[in-house]
Amino acid sequence: MDTRNIELGRVTGGAGWETLRARFSGLLIRPGDEGYDAARRVWNGSIDRYPALVARCARAADVPTALEFGRAAGLTVAVRGGGHNVAGFGTCDGGLVIDLSGMQAVRVDRARRRALVEGGATWAGFDREAQAFGLATTGGLMSSTGVAGFTLGGGIGWLMRRYGLACDNLLSAEVVTADGRQLRACAADHEDLFWGLRGGGGNLGIVTRFEFGLHPVGPEVLGGLRLYPQRLAAEVIATWRDLMLAAPDELTLSTVLRRAPASPSIPDHLHGEPVVAVAGMYAGPAEDAARVLRALDALGPPLVDGIGPKPYTAVQAMSDGAWQPGFENYWKAEFLRSLDDSVIETVVDFAGRITSPLSDIKLAPLGGAVARVAEGDTSYPHRRAPWVININTRWADGLPDAHVAWTRALWEAVQPVSTGGVYVNFLGDEGPDRVRAAYGESNYQRLARLKTVYDPDNVFHLNQNIPPAR
Numbered sequence: 001m002d003t004r005n006i007e008l009g010r011v012t013g014g015a016g017w018e019t020l021r022a023r024f025s026g027l028l029i030r031p032g033d034e035g036y037d038a039a040r041r042v043w044n045g046s047i048d049r050y051p052a053l054v055a056r057c058a059r060a061a062d063v064p065t066a067l068e069f070g071r072a073a074g075l076t077v078a079v080r081g082g083g084h085n086v087a088g089f090g091t092c093d094g095g096l097v098i099d100l101s102g103m104q105a106v107r108v109d110r111a112r113r114r115a116l117v118e119g120g121a122t123w124a125g126f127d128r129e130a131q132a133f134g135l136a137t138t139g140g141l142m143s144s145t146g147v148a149g150f151t152l153g154g155g156i157g158w159l160m161r162r163y164g165l166a167c168d169n170l171l172s173a174e175v176v177t178a179d180g181r182q183l184r185a186c187a188a189d190h191e192d193l194f195w196g197l198r199g200g201g202g203n204l205g206i207v208t209r210f211e212f213g214l215h216p217v218g219p220e221v222l223g224g225l226r227l228y229p230q231r232l233a234a235e236v237i238a239t240w241r242d243l244m245l246a247a248p249d250e251l252t253l254s255t256v257l258r259r260a261p262a263s264p265s266i267p268d269h270l271h272g273e274p275v276v277a278v279a280g281m282y283a284g285p286a287e288d289a290a291r292v293l294r295a296l297d298a299l300g301p302p303l304v305d306g307i308g309p310k311p312y313t314a315v316q317a318m319s320d321g322a323w324q325p326g327f328e329n330y331w332k333a334e335f336l337r338s339l340d341d342s343v344i345e346t347v348v349d350f351a352g353r354i355t356s357p358l359s360d361i362k363l364a365p366l367g368g369a370v371a372r373v374a375e376g377d378t379s380y381p382h383r384r385a386p387w388v389i390n391i392n393t394r395w396a397d398g399l400p401d402a403h404v405a406w407t408r409a410l411w412e413a414v415q416p417v418s419t420g421g422v423y424v425n426f427l428g429d430e431g432p433d434r435v436r437a438a439y440g441e442s443n444y445q446r447l448a449r450l451k452t453v454y455d456p457d458n459v460f461h462l463n464q465n466i467p468p469a470r
């Protein structure tokens, strides 16, 4: 059955269609229209869906207009910010995509160190505007990630140990709720909604504008990556782990195991070779950085030493080349309570058996300012987890089975050191138990009660869904 045609008939046949066309100031893109194929796609190339209508909003007022139309037509509603969600919630089959990518304005108030950011902005745009004033807040490790999905799930980035997660820097949000109301949520107004937006994902409404607090950062910071041969991986990871356990908040470094990508910053003879990278940022005075990083000297000279002074925006974009859109992806992740030598051994073993040259295993620290917030203060709960593992599997050979099996086997092998939790933004389409694991019972129940208040019909269900409490 081709649901596309059935749903399309409902879109264009109803009386609401002409009203929508008259009131909507953005682009309405339907199957057959120019640009439809690009408009239906999201970052993860495994997601191949055909919405009946993509409503690319140009201003905040377009959002309730599109939503009202979608609800009246009985269409499934997907909401898209940067389109990076690996589960593909930014698109759908046969329904309406409310696409905010036409709303990317960022306005910085230098004196008050604040930024007003539209709901479709990416970190590239955010960082460019904020850095014009030497300011920043915690953003994504890749510059094309959407500010919206990233922040609404929590927001893990290089500045988090110094300044907290992205959601910890959120001061207010303008939200369109399921009934079309436009609310402003902050600590003083709709405080419950504000709590829910700082971790609860897209469950509670469509954010048209975020207000962030900013910090002086850069314009130059110390950042980049060092590459070592993967045969040294166990030693590199253990050294990095011990460094991070004692590190100041200014330092956030991760380790990544993969085949070296064909990046211009990596010599040709290393392309495709198994490597381990130590990558990250020191967001403090450059003169202190050498002392802080001295522990890495014990590893001897790296294959590539790319850690040095760089524009903050360059460090924020350093992963972009390796993470181009369009490839097929299957990811799993988990918070870990320890990285003892046996876990390291497991990770190194799986890296040696990696099934795709595009995949990687990333180990990242949390701690610092992330851990100084109480678990119930935001709907993002994982404040005490010291480590997170990402198994980011990607391929271009069209043969998912071996890649998925490898990913799942590694994920299962690290379960003995799991905290039991997972970060909602690193979840694929993994079912309701994993969504519960992303919140913990107390935050989950509170979010379910909020869902009953703000979205009782579960209009916003294409997300890591928290159904309304009944």
Ligand SMILES: Cc1cc2nc3c(=O)[nH]c(=O)nc-3n(C[C@H](O)[C@H](O)[C@H](O)COP(=O)(O)OP(=O)(O)OC[C@H]3O[C@@H](n4cnc5c(N)ncnc54)[C@H](O)[C@@H]3O)c2cc1C
Residues within 6 Å of the ligand: 042, 043, 078, 079, 080, 081, 082, 083, 084, 085, 086, 088, 089, 090, 100, 119, 120, 139, 140, 141, 142, 144, 145, 146, 147, 148, 149, 150, 151, 152, 153, 154, 155, 156, 157, 201, 202, 203, 205, 206, 207, 208, 323, 425, 426, 462, 463, 464
């Ligand atoms: C290459 C890559 C790198 C990444 N790096 C990081 C990282 O460094 N740190 C990190 O924490 N995460 C990272 N992520 C995960 C990322 O945070 C999530 O995928 C996040 O959901 C992306 O947000 P988005 O707006 O781009 O995605 P979308 O797919 O557009 O949206 C994600 C979810 O948010 C909802 N949503 C989007 N916009 C809005 C809005 N305006 N209002 C309400 N709901 C909305 C959507 O409905 C969907 O459920 C990365 C992902 C990728 C693919």
